[in-house]
Amino acid sequence: MTSTVVVLVVGIVVVLMAVYVSWRAGRLDRLHIRLELAKESLDAALMRRRAVVLELAGSRLLDPATSLVLAAAAHEARMAGPEEREHAESDLSRALRAAADQERFRERLSESPGGSDLLEELDAAVAKVVYSRRFYNNAVGVTRTAQRRWLARTLRLAGHTEFPQFFEIDDNPPATMAME
Amino acid sequence: MRIGIVCPYTWDVPGGVKQHIDDLAQALMAQGHDVSVIAPAADDEELPPYVTGAGRAVPVPYNGSVARMSFGFLSAARVRRWVRTGEFDVLHIHEPLIPSLGVLACWAAKGPIVATFHASFSRSRAIAVAEPLLRSALEKLTGRIAVSDAARKSLVEQFGGDAVLIPNGVTVSRYAHAEPLDGWGPDGRTIGFLGRMDEERKGLPILLEAFDALAAERPGLKLLIAGPGDEKDVYERVRRDFHDRVTVLGMVSEADKIRAYHSVDVFCAPNTRGESFGIVLAEAMASGATVLASDIPAFRKVLGEGQAGALFSNGDPASLAREAAALLDAPERRAKLAEEALVAVRKYDWSTVARDVVRVYETVTTGGVGRVEEDL
Numbered sequence: 174m175t176s177t178v179v180v181l182v183v184g185i186v187v188v189l190m191a192v193y194v195s196w197r198a199g200r201l202d203r204l205h206i207r208l209e210l211a212k213e214s215l216d217a218a219l220m221r222r223r224a225v226v227l228e229l230a231g232s233r234l235l236d237p238a239t240s241l242v243l244a245a246a247a248h249e250a251r252m253a254g255p256e257e258r259e260h261a262e263s264d265l266s267r268a269l270r271a272a273a274d275q276e277r278f279r280e281r282l283s284e285s286p287g288g289s290d291l292l293e294e295l296d297a298a299v300a301k302v303v304y305s306r307r308f309y310n311n312a313v314g315v316t317r318t319a320q321r322r323w324l325a326r327t328l329r330l331a332g333h334t335e336f337p338q339f340f341e342i343d344d345n346p347p348a349t350m351a352m353e
Numbered sequence: 354m355r356i357g358i359v360c361p362y363t364w365d366v367p368g369g370v371k372q373h374i375d376d377l378a379q380a381l382m383a384q385g386h387d388v389s390v391i392a393p394a395a396d397d398e399e400l401p402p403y404v405t406g407a408g409r410a411v412p413v414p415y416n417g418s419v420a421r422m423s424f425g426f427l428s429a430a431r432v433r434r435w436v437r438t439g440e441f442d443v444l445h446i447h448e449p450l451i452p453s454l455g456v457l458a459c460w461a462a463k464g465p466i467v468a469t470f471h472a473s474f475s476r477s478r479a480i481a482v483a484e485p486l487l488r489s490a491l492e493k494l495t496g497r498i499a500v501s502d503a504a505r506k507s508l509v510e511q512f513g514g515d516a517v518l519i520p521n522g523v524t525v526s527r528y529a530h531a532e533p534l535d536g537w538g539p540d541g542r543t544i545g546f547l548g549r550m551d552e553e554r555k556g557l558p559i560l561l562e563a564f565d566a567l568a569a570e571r572p573g574l575k576l577l578i579a580g581p582g583d584e585k586d587v588y589e590r591v592r593r594d595f596h597d598r599v600t601v602l603g604m605v606s607e608a609d610k611i612r613a614y615h616s617v618d619v620f621c622a623p624n625t626r627g628e629s630f631g632i633v634l635a636e637a638m639a640s641g642a643t644v645l646a647s648d649i650p651a652f653r654k655v656l657g658e659g660q661a662g663a664l665f666s667n668g669d670p671a672s673l674a675r676e677a678a679a680l681l682d683a684p685e686r687r688a689k690l691a692e693e694a695l696v697a698v699r700k701y702d703w704s705t706v707a708r709d710v711v712r713v714y715e716t717v718t719t720g721g722v723g724r725v726e727e728d729l
Contacts, residue, residue: 213720304716308496311514
């Protein structure tokens with residue numbers, strides 16, 4: 174009699190634990206998916222910004238010196254390896270600020286043919302880098318906390334996924350297109 | 354884009370969050386997006402075509418105040434059905450920390466979810482107790498928006514992570530046309546103020562001191578004050594023989610507020626600090642008023658360093674009086690500034706704000722995210 178009760182109780186405890194662990198694992202899995210998507214979105218935003226800057230540099234709407242500065246920075250960012258990426262993207266932000274904060278940059282550009290569309294695209298690209306990076310770093314933050322939990326570490330719930338790294342760059346937009 | 358917006362507060366009660374959602378929904382629809390809003394509402398209530406009712410709201414005390422919110426099985430089932438049948442590209446939840454439809458939607462949906470945080474909140478027992486629950490809801494949010502620095506700060510401090518700042522907008526067209534208040538009108542002699550009278554940082558005492566000095570030299574000068582507060586505080590600060598030249602309206606309706614902006618020659622915003630974004634200033638600018646504001650950083654930015662409105666040294670009544678006198682004596686300059694203001698304020702129009710919000714939507718839907726689905 175008592176042995177049946179013991180078996181039953183142990184059984185229930187085991188089942189409850191299994192449910193909890195699988196719920197935890199599912200939650201972690203979900204966070205990994207979200208992180209993956211956030212990374213994709215960040216990469217897309219950075220690529221878009223490089224592309225728009227290159228287009229602007231090649232548009233002949235700017236003076237040659239500004240064009241050269243922009244083209245060089247965008248090129249560096251495109252060629253940068255994983256180690257130099259954060260540096261190169263920050264440099265691109267700085268180059269863009271130096272270019273766009275020139276006196277009457279916006280007015281001059283929007284007066285030239287095709288310039289206002291390009292300006293609009295540039296605004297959107299710059300904003301999306303800011304947004305996607307914030308969202309990516311949020312996802313990194315929660316995933317890190319979840320991976321560091323005792324249960325996740327002991328049972329290796331994260332599997333072979335790497336410990337995610339924050340993406341830290343200077344993405345301050347030019348003063349003339351500040352959104353905030 | 355098909356956008357589902359979740360409103361936590363009842364549709365029939367006016368309030369900041371509800372107004373924000375309505376303005377946003379209309380701006381998004383004007384840009385060609387497909388919008389559906391779900392909000393607490395009784396079944397027999399008249400709702401705009403883009404709003405779905407989620408059942409009656411009940412008043413409940415939460416976190417120090419009483420709000421009318423909607424929860425329980427019925428609301429949960431309706432939110433779930435709305436999510437399932439909506440085929441949304443993105444779900445936009447407002448105030449997800451309030452125990453109302455926002456939390457229910459977070460629970461019922463998965464996929465690209467954006468949340469906007471409106472209120473700033475301080476650490477309370479309610480939040481401490483509910484934290485694990487709220488945390489798992491927050492984990493589902495792909496993108497987070499805060500409408501003010503204060504809201505962003507409290508979110509970051511209590512739950513970590515970050516949010517992007519997209520301030521409230523002003524529907525510029527709503528302010529463009531209005532009749533001046535009866536017996537008032539821009540007559541070259543009227544200064545206006547709008548804001549809480551008893552709040553030190555709104556700077557009314559500075560304006561009153563300046564008015565005393567100005568009124569002594571200008572026999573026709575009048576001051577029109579609107580906003581909540583005690584009118585005694587105002588009259589105590591004004592010289593007795595000028596009392597009949599100061600009119601205190603107290604709290605005014607939205608319509609009268611707009612008429613008040615149209616009734617003055619110079620609209621004065623003497624705020625001494627704060628104001629991450631001067632909504633009152635933007636409203637006055639949208640109404641075509643000439644603005645005279647303190648030179649705090651937020652106002653200097655909104656007014657383009659004085660291009661779209663005059664500035665005086667913050668906290669200095671003598672400087673205010675000097676600048677106001679100069680403006681009152683120069684009708685052409687006033688007209689020029691008002692014209693510039695109408696251009697500058699477009700940056701704060703809802704259409705611009707909606708554009709930024711759409712950029713957030715586009716950011717969270719990049720790649721193979723798929724649509725919003727029911728989370729079983």
